[in-house]
Amino acid sequence: MRIGLFATCLGDVLFPDVPRATTALLERLGHEVVFPADQTCCGQMHTNTGYQRDALRLVRHHVEVFERALAGGVETVDAIVGPSGSCVGSVRHQHAEVARRAGDEALAQRADAVAARTFELSELLVDVLGVTDVGASYPHRVTYHPTCHSLRMLRVGDRPLQLLRAVRGIDLVELPAADSCCGFGGTFAVKNADTSTAMLADKMAAVRQTRAEVLTAGDASCLMHIGGGLARLRTGVRPVHLAQVLASTQDARWGVGA
Amino acid sequence: MGGGRVTTHLGMPGLRPPAGHGNLAGDVSFPTAARKALADTQLRRNLGHATASIRAKRAAVVEEVPDWEALRDAGAALKAATMARLPELLEQLEANVIARGGHVHWARDAAEANVVVTELVRATGADEVVKVKSMATQEIGLNEALEAAGIAAHETDLAELIVQLGHDRPSHILVPAIHRGRAEIRDIFVREMPGVDASLTDEPAVLAAAARAHLREVFLRARVAVSGANFAVAQTGSLAIVESEGNGRMCLTLPDTLITVMGIEKVVPTWQDLEVFLQLLPRSSTGERMNPYTSTWTGVTPGDGPQEFHLVLLDNGRTRVLADEQGRSALHCIRCSACLNVCPVYERVGGHAYGSVYPGPIGAILSPQLTGLDGGTGDAHPNDSLPYASSLCGACYDVCPVKIPIPDQLVRLRAEHVEAHADSHRVPTAEAASMRAVAWVMADATRFARAGRAAALARKGIRRGKPVVPLPPPFSGWTASRDLPDPPAETFRDWWARTRGEEGGS
Numbered sequence: 109m110r111i112g113l114f115a116t117c118l119g120d121v122l123f124p125d126v127p128r129a130t131t132a133l134l135e136r137l138g139h140e141v142v143f144p145a146d147q148t149c150c151g152q153m154h155t156n157t158g159y160q161r162d163a164l165r166l167v168r169h170h171v172e173v174f175e176r177a178l179a180g181g182v183e184t185v186d187a188i189v190g191p192s193g194s195c196v197g198s199v200r201h202q203h204a205e206v207a208r209r210a211g212d213e214a215l216a217q218r219a220d221a222v223a224a225r226t227f228e229l230s231e232l233l234v235d236v237l238g239v240t241d242v243g244a245s246y247p248h249r250v251t252y253h254p255t256c257h258s259l260r261m262l263r264v265g266d267r268p269l270q271l272l273r274a275v276r277g278i279d280l281v282e283l284p285a286a287d288s289c290c291g292f293g294g295t296f297a298v299k300n301a302d303t304s305t306a307m308l309a310d311k312m313a314a315v316r317q318t319r320a321e322v323l324t325a326g327d328a329s330c331l332m333h334i335g336g337g338l339a340r341l342r343t344g345v346r347p348v349h350l351a352q353v354l355a356s357t358q359d360a361r362w363g364v365g366a
Numbered sequence: 367m368g369g370g371r372v373t374t375h376l377g378m379p380g381l382r383p384p385a386g387h388g389n390l391a392g393d394v395s396f397p398t399a400a401r402k403a404l405a406d407t408q409l410r411r412n413l414g415h416a417t418a419s420i421r422a423k424r425a426a427v428v429e430e431v432p433d434w435e436a437l438r439d440a441g442a443a444l445k446a447a448t449m450a451r452l453p454e455l456l457e458q459l460e461a462n463v464i465a466r467g468g469h470v471h472w473a474r475d476a477a478e479a480n481v482v483v484t485e486l487v488r489a490t491g492a493d494e495v496v497k498v499k500s501m502a503t504q505e506i507g508l509n510e511a512l513e514a515a516g517i518a519a520h521e522t523d524l525a526e527l528i529v530q531l532g533h534d535r536p537s538h539i540l541v542p543a544i545h546r547g548r549a550e551i552r553d554i555f556v557r558e559m560p561g562v563d564a565s566l567t568d569e570p571a572v573l574a575a576a577a578r579a580h581l582r583e584v585f586l587r588a589r590v591a592v593s594g595a596n597f598a599v600a601q602t603g604s605l606a607i608v609e610s611e612g613n614g615r616m617c618l619t620l621p622d623t624l625i626t627v628m629g630i631e632k633v634v635p636t637w638q639d640l641e642v643f644l645q646l647l648p649r650s651s652t653g654e655r656m657n658p659y660t661s662t663w664t665g666v667t668p669g670d671g672p673q674e675f676h677l678v679l680l681d682n683g684r685t686r687v688l689a690d691e692q693g694r695s696a697l698h699c700i701r702c703s704a705c706l707n708v709c710p711v712y713e714r715v716g717g718h719a720y721g722s723v724y725p726g727p728i729g730a731i732l733s734p735q736l737t738g739l740d741g742g743t744g745d746a747h748p749n750d751s752l753p754y755a756s757s758l759c760g761a762c763y764d765v766c767p768v769k770i771p772i773p774d775q776l777v778r779l780r781a782e783h784v785e786a787h788a789d790s791h792r793v794p795t796a797e798a799a800s801m802r803a804v805a806w807v808m809a810d811a812t813r814f815a816r817a818g819r820a821a822a823l824a825r826k827g828i829r830r831g832k833p834v835v836p837l838p839p840p841f842s843g844w845t846a847s848r849d850l851p852d853p854p855a856e857t858f859r860d861w862w863a864r865t866r867g868e869e870g871g872s
Contacts, residue, residue, distance in 0.1 A: 115858050117808065121818040122851055124858035143862050149808040154801060156758060158780030161788075162805035169809050202777075209781070260760035289710045293757025300755060301843025302401045306714045307757070308847065336848030 109237070110140045112177040112185035114226065116195045116328070117149035123328040129355035129362045130191045130229060136355070137242060142185055144177045152198035155206055157295045164210050167203045167219060174222045187236055188226040191351045193258030193326045196228040201261050228258060229351055230267040230326060240270045246356045247277030250348075251320035253311070253334065255327040256289050268326055268350055275353065281318045285310070292333035308337045315345055322363070326350045386683025386736035388476035388506045389535075392721020395751035399719040400711075409545050409716050416544045417706075417713045423653025424704060424765070431649065440642045442769040445698035448635060449688060455600040455633050456679065462603025466665025468675040475682045480511035482678050483592065483625055487517050490623050490674075492590045498607065498614040499523035500594025501701055502627045502680055504536060504723045508592065519592070520584045522613035524577050531558035537717030537725065539703040540651055545716050548573065581613065591617040591672070595628040596700070597643060598677075601636045604664040605677070608647060608657045618661050624672035629680050631688075631697040643700060646767035650702035683736030692778060696732045698768045703728075705762035705772060711755055720755070721748050727762035730755050731775040739783050744790075753779035797840070815859055822853040 111134055115127035131141045151166030177185045190196040203219035233239055252272060258264045272280050291297065291307025311334055315323050323338070323345055325331050335347030348363035356362045392399060403409060428434050448455060460470045473479035483503075487495055495512065497503065497519050509519040509530070521530040525543040529536050532554040536542030543551070552568035559580050566576055593614070597606040605626055607614050618624060634640050648657040666675050687697055706712045706726030717725035722733035734749040741747035753776045762772040788798060807813045837845045844850075856864070 117814070120858040121821060122854065124854045124856065124861055127858045128861065143859070143866070145859060145862070146811040148811055148814045151805075151808075154805055156777055156780070157797075157801065158753075158777075158782075158784030159798070159801040159805070160781040161785065162801055165805060165809045205774075209778075256757070256759035256761075260764055287761075289757045289759035289761070291710070291757060293759070296754065296757045297848075298840050298843040300397050300400065300711075301846060302397065302404050303711055303715055303755075304757070304843075305847040306404050307710050332851055333848060336844075336850065339849040340847060 109186045110142060110183065111232070112174060112188040113141050113143045114147060114150075114174065114188050114190035114195070114199075115143065116190055116192045118328050118332070119191060122332070123349070125362065126191050126328050126349045126351050129349065129351040130189065132360070132362075133242060133244075133351060133355040134189070136357075137237065137239065139237070142177065142183050144173050146173045146176075148173075150195045150198045150203070151206070152195060152202070153294050155198065155202050156293075160206050160209060163206050164212075167206050168215060170199070171203065171215065171219050171222050174226070175218060178222065178225055186225075187232060188222070189229055189232045190226060191229045191326065191349065192328060193228050193255045193262055193264065194329060196226055196231075197257040197261035199223050199226050228262055228264060228326060229354075230258075230264050230271055231262065233271060233354075234267040241274035242271060242354050244274075244354045244356050245276040245358045246353050247279075248322045249279040249281060249318075249320045250322045250324055250353065251281050251283045251315060251318040252286070252350075253283055253290065253315075253323060253325040253330065254286055255325050255330045258326045259287060264326070271350070271354060272324070275356075278353075281320055284314045284317055286314075288314075290330050290334050292330050294329070297333060305337075308333065312337050312341070312343070316343060320345060322346050322348045322353075324348050324350050324353050383685035383689055384475050384681065384683065385686060385738045385742045386475065386505075388682065389504060389723045390683070390721075390733050390737045391741055391747065391749045392718075393748065394721075395748050396719060396721070396755040397751060399721065400715040400755070403715040403719045406716075408547060408550070410714065412545055412547050413713055413716050416541065417708075420541075420653055420707045424650060424707065425653075427649045427653055427655055431645075437642060437646055438767055438769050441646050441700075441767050442698065444634065444639050444642060445768050446695070448633065448639075449631070449694055449697055452630065452633070452688060455635060456630055458600040459598055459603055459633050460677075460679075462600065463665060463675075463677050464603075466603055468603070468665040468677055471676060471678045473678055473680050473682070476506035476680075479506045479627060479678055479680050479682070480508055483508060483627065484511055484515045484517065486623070486625050486676055487512065487590050487592075488515065490590050492517070492588075492623075494518040494520065494584075494588060495590045495592050495625075496520050496522050496584055496588040496617050496621065497526075498591070498593045498609065498617040499526045499542070500592070500627060501539060501723060502594045502629050503592060505629075506627070506680065506682065508627065520581075520588070522581050522584070522617060523609070524574065524611060524613075527577055527581070528554060531555065535718060536723065538706060539701050539724065539726070539728075540706075541703075545718070585613075585616045585620055589621050590623045590625065591621040593617055593624065593626045595626050595632055596647070597640055598628060598633045599635075599637055599640055599662075600633050602664055604637075604662050606640065606660065606662045608644070609659045609661075610652060610654075610657055612659055615659050615661050618663060619671045621672055623674040623676075624663075625676045625678065627678045627680055629682070630684050631699075647700055647702055650700075650704040650765065650767040683738075686738075687732075687735045690735070693731075693735050693775065695770045696728070696735055696775060698770050699728050699732065700768060702767055704765040704767065708761040708765050709756075710759060710761070711757065720752060722752075727756060727772045727776075728770070731770075731772055731779060734779060739779065739786065750783050753783060811859075815857070818857045819860070822855075822857065 151163035154163035207216035331347035352363035
């Protein structure tokens with residue numbers, strides 16, 4: 109299958125190992141990965157902060173870029189994958205709404221068409237590619253945080269856990285109160301920094317309770333938040349994206365060290 | 367119009383629906399109030415314990431209902447259908463209440479409702495009333511209005527009594543004293559409850575017995591009761607209250623006169639519709655299969671219960687919310703408070719931080735819509751901070767028994783707030799200017815690629831290997847408690863262009 113990679117702006121600029129690991133994983137499974145180079149950002153931050161008029165141009169840009177990837181040229185992709193629950197959530201749940209609110213019904217329908225072919229990583233692997241054992245090896249004690257938008261916007265359910273359970277050598281431990289928000293919430297972390305920090309403190313306590321060495325999740329943004337707190341307190345727990353865990357093999361380790 | 371003494375018309379032609387007034391907003395913005403609440407260790411502990419236990423109870427009793435999701439769908443559909451013909455249903459309700467010997471009054475806002483109730487109590491000659499817990503009368507500040515008229519209002523719900531005796535404000539829709547611990551309650555009783563035994567302990571059973579002894583006296587004396595309503599059935603003009611302590615049943619049956627203040631959105635078309643809500647409410651609310659007391663009454667029954675019944679239909683901003691098709695679903699709320707109990711923000715800051723009597727996720731969408739985001743000031747207002755008081759985690763939507771899309775509403779209200787400011791000010795806020803700049807950069811891959819490279823270089827230059835750099839406001843909120851990630855040596859698109867030889871970066 110030829111798969112279009114939606115790297116996400118955060119993945120592109122701050123956490124390039126996440127889209128790189130996604131690429132490595134999918135190629136190892138025998139698929140072709142295409143990176144539509146015109147892509148930028150889904151506009152989620154603008155939408156969620158109230159700047160829907162600014163988000164509209166980002167939505168239009170995203171739709172145009174991935175519409176081209178899906179519909180034409182020599183490298184037509186069969187599906188689009190984004191290694192982020194919240195970015196894929198925004199594409200699927202918000203893009204058409206932003207367009208509709210601006211009175212652009214045609215764009216809304218195009219956005220829905222792109223969204224219908226866009227998948228979060230665990231969805232793509234389990235539902236589209238039909239694989240739960242991706243042949244990964246990751247000999248570490250790991251706990252999994254199911255990020256809010258993966259859980260409640262995309263309803264990925266236990267797909268990430270199905271994938272993690274099949275990883276060789278992994279010591280997967282359950283995170284207490286796993287479904288509680290870590291307190292990130294995009295600009296919420298800045299606008300309501302005190303409340304966000306109180307939520308973060310409880311999430312970190314839960315992570316520490318597992319005695320895990322690695323915290324994994326399907327969203328680089330939530331991991332940046334929890335990881336930023338864990339690093340500040342020198343807890344010795346490392347945030348590693350789900351894609352990095354699944355890309356790891358005995359010969360290729362991802363998410364080890366800085 | 368019915369036989370009430372003071373009547374006004376709902377939705378008079380030519381008048382814009384009035385904004386809500388009363389206890390619907392605080393004095394300071396949410397982040398300021400939250401900072402103070404977060405530092406209250408007793409509050410944090412009480413709330414953490416109470417919300418966790420009620421969450422678990424709710425989850426257990428919802429789990430055992432096989433058709434719970436179908437019930438939620440039915441509840442949502444019934445509410446949408448009700449709102450679509452609310453005026454007609456309210457007139458039907460009015461006609462049926464009057465036909466069965468009751469009186470109906472229409473109040474456009476809090477002030478009108480308070481005048482109506484005060485005049486009705488005065489006409490009876492009574493100088494005190496018993497009250498069964500009611501959000502609507504909290505919303506309009508009825509107790510204070512009655513007090514100003516020389517009428518004492520006695521709250522009879524145990525938690526509401528604790529709040530009243532403590533000269534405090536409710537902090538939860540269902541459990542208004544959730545922020546109080548038993549030692550605090552014991553102190554309040556000893557200090558404020560007339561004739562209480564000073565050797566009172568803080569055992570829950572002992573505290574309940576003290577409240578019961580105090581309240582029995584009030585119940586047997588009072589000639590007027592004031593209640594709210596959970597539901598009103600238009601079909602027959604019947605009112606319904608669900609409660610746990612039996613104090614409601616006492617208020618609704620013992621006095622001569624009963625005055626019910628009800629928000630206009632509480633009407634349901636038929637008894638068959640009520641059936642759906644009586645299944646949804648207790649499980650969502652107290653985590654019980656069925657609440658201990660469900661009282662329903664229809665007009666006046668000679669020789670049985672109150673012989674005079676008045677229904678005050680309260681607008682106070684509701685028509686305004688109804689007029690907005692996008693925001694209307696906030697009126698679907700049946701005040702179960704399940705969204706408060708699962709909200710990670712509410713759990714940590716409590717109800718007072720929201721300013722309004724309606725806290726938590728539902729309050730964050732309902733209060734600013736009732737008052738208007740600007741509170742009618744045309745400028746900044748504490749309620750304009752409420753739509754941002756959420757990480758958009760979505761837990762509220764999952765438990766809402768009538769499926770109000772609270773996260774979507776929060777996002778929409780944020781947009782309305784931002785756009786109202788942009789449309790009325792020539793100079794954009796610093797935030798708006800930077801958001802616009804970021805969107806400009808991100809709308810083009812070449813600009814974005816350059817910015818990504820520049821950002822990585824700049825961060826490296828500033829940090830010079832130091833682990834933490836405090837950022838200037840507003841980003842200082844981030845670096846106060848979190849490190850920044852190490853910048854990568856190369857962006858993804860540059861790596862792709864370099865290794866895959868594509869057109870990638872520029």
